[in-house]
Amino acid sequence: MSDGYPIGDVARRLGLSVDALRYYERAGVLPPADRDAGGRRRYAEHDVHLLEVLLHLRDTGMPLAEIATFTGLVRQDPAGVPERLALLRAHREVLTARIAALTRSLGVIDGKIADYDARLTAAAGAPGAR
Amino acid sequence: MSDGYPIGDVARRLGLSVDALRYYERAGVLPPADRDAGGRRRYAEHDVHLLEVLLHLRDTGMPLAEIATFTGLVRQDPAGVPERLALLRAHREVLTARIAALTRSLGVIDGKIADYDARLTAAAGAPGAR
DNA sequence: CTGGCACCTGGAGCGCTCTCCAGGTCAAGC
DNA sequence: GCTTGACCTGGAGAGCGCTCCAGGTGCCAG
Numbered sequence: 001m002s003d004g005y006p007i008g009d010v011a012r013r014l015g016l017s018v019d020a021l022r023y024y025e026r027a028g029v030l031p032p033a034d035r036d037a038g039g040r041r042r043y044a045e046h047d048v049h050l051l052e053v054l055l056h057l058r059d060t061g062m063p064l065a066e067i068a069t070f071t072g073l074v075r076q077d078p079a080g081v082p083e084r085l086a087l088l089r090a091h092r093e094v095l096t097a098r099i100a101a102l103t104r105s106l107g108v109i110d111g112k113i114a115d116y117d118a119r120l121t122a123a124a125g126a127p128g129a130r
Numbered sequence: 131m132s133d134g135y136p137i138g139d140v141a142r143r144l145g146l147s148v149d150a151l152r153y154y155e156r157a158g159v160l161p162p163a164d165r166d167a168g169g170r171r172r173y174a175e176h177d178v179h180l181l182e183v184l185l186h187l188r189d190t191g192m193p194l195a196e197i198a199t200f201t202g203l204v205r206q207d208p209a210g211v212p213e214r215l216a217l218l219r220a221h222r223e224v225l226t227a228r229i230a231a232l233t234r235s236l237g238v239i240d241g242k243i244a245d246y247d248a249r250l251t252a253a254a255g256a257p258g259a260r
Numbered sequence: 261c262t263g264g265c266a267c268c269t270g271g272a273g274c275g276c277t278c279t280c281c282a283g284g285t286c287a288a289g290c
Numbered sequence: 291g292c293t294t295g296a297c298c299t300g301g302a303g304a305g306c307g308c309t310c311c312a313g314g315t316g317c318c319a320g
Binding site: 136137138148152168169170171 | 296
């Protein structure tokens with residue numbers, strides 16, 4: 001039955017490199033994968049689900065070291081649930097603050113775009129303007 | 131009249147290190163600052179304004195190399211205005227996409243928080259639940 | 261039996277963005 | 291006149307997140 005997906009399949013499915021996946025395992029971001037008889041990693045569906053969640057954490061700016069902490073808590077299920085919750089709530093705060101900051105910066109950039117646009121249309125509308 | 135602010139003042143005002151400021155100049159992110167008689171950098175108000183805009187670009191994920199391109203265009207004012215506009219518009223697209231992605235990830239994280247919350251209240255509300 | 265391919269390990273290397281350091285100059289205050 | 295502190299330069303070092311490599315194993319197809 002050769003349970004689970006090989007590393008290449010998982011990498012392709014999630015748009016990662018196999019090197020990145022192995023690197024995550026070394027770094028503790030991923031729990032050590034099960035191995036088949038030949039020593040190759042085999043990923044179960046729930047491993048992939050966990051990885052997808054971890055990628056959302058990564059993509060929202062959580063450092064790998066902190067994701068590794070989270071993964072460590074997942075591995076002590078169910079004992080780690082309160083800490084996991086606290087960690088996610090703290091990250092949620094950071095993330096909403098970041099989104100707010102990005103949105104403010106977007107406003108500044110839009111202001112600049114409007115400026116340049118005005119300069120350009122002014123120059124076009126009144127060539128050789130006084 | 132010793133025109134302009136010394137590097138330390140600018141750094142404090144914008145929350146940067148003086149090393150970072152000098153690094154930005156080396157990298158072309160900042161135009162070479164004017165110098166006083168003793169060779170020390172002196173920043174005029176408009177230098178600080180430019181820097182603030184550049185920091186918004188940096189904070190929204192634009193790589194320093196690209197910011198340096200932008201700065202180069204600023205230095206050829208007014209010739210560089212159309213390219214600056216194009217560059218900002220392109221960055222604006224990237225940025226809105228990033229904000230959207232972060233918002234989606236926030237939703238996933240909120241879902242996880244809700245899950246854990248439910249597990250915790252279930253465990254508390256029905257200790258030794260069947 | 262021979263390729264070829266996906267996988268393995270340990271470790272080196274890389275791109276980015278700073279940060280720190282040694283060694284030196286200069287102006288102001290005591 | 292001497293110390294102190296902010297500034298200068300060029301260059302090395304650091305942390306993060308991968309990416310690449312050499313050298314090797316095991317399985318399947320032809």
